[in-house]
Amino acid sequence: MATARLQDPLLQHARPAAIYTEKLDHSEVSHLTRHEQVLPAQLRSGHCNKLTAYQNIIDPSIDAMCNKIKCLLSPYTLEHWLQKCPATQQQRLAILDTTNPLLNILTLNRQQVTVILYARDILS
Numbered sequence: 001m002a003t004a005r006l007q008d009p010l011l012q013h014a015r016p017a018a019i020y021t022e023k024l025d026h027s028e029v030s031h032l033t034r035h036e037q038v039l040p041a042q043l044r045s046g047h048c049n050k051l052t053a054y055q056n057i058i059d060p061s062i063d064a065m066c067n068k069i070k071c072l073l074s075p076y077t078l079e080h081w082l083q084k085c086p087a088t089q090q091q092r093l094a095i096l097d098t099t100n101p102l103l104n105i106l107t108l109n110r111q112q113v114t115v116i117l118y119a120r121d122i123l124s
């Protein structure tokens with residue numbers, strides 16, 4: 001009897017396809033608390049209550065725009081927070097070693113702890 005291997009289909013949507021370029025190795029973050037592991041999972045989904053663009057979906061009375069003093073340019077989405085916000089450009093350079101990281105930094109196993117440090121610094 002032949003056995004078929006199950007395989008996930010290719011991701012159809014642009015954001016998940018850009019984020020999930022490699023399989024997550026949860027052992028890389030197993031030393032973190034559950035609370036520390038939740039934030040990057042929320043960011044990968046784009047459904048993070050620390051992002052005003054997401055808050056605006058839940059409650060339209062909340063302004064979706066970035067509220068950083070040096071910014072106020074666009075909705076505070078995952079992409080804006082991680083790649084584009086001019087107000088946090090220096091923190092990205094200092095912590096992530098680049099001002100415009102690719103979205104897959106959220107799933108690169110060797111970068112997960114670094115992204116958590118950046119998230120704590122910017123989103124807290």
Ligand SMILES: [Zn+2]
Pocket residue numbers: 066067068071072073074080084085086087
């Ligand atoms: Zn901004």
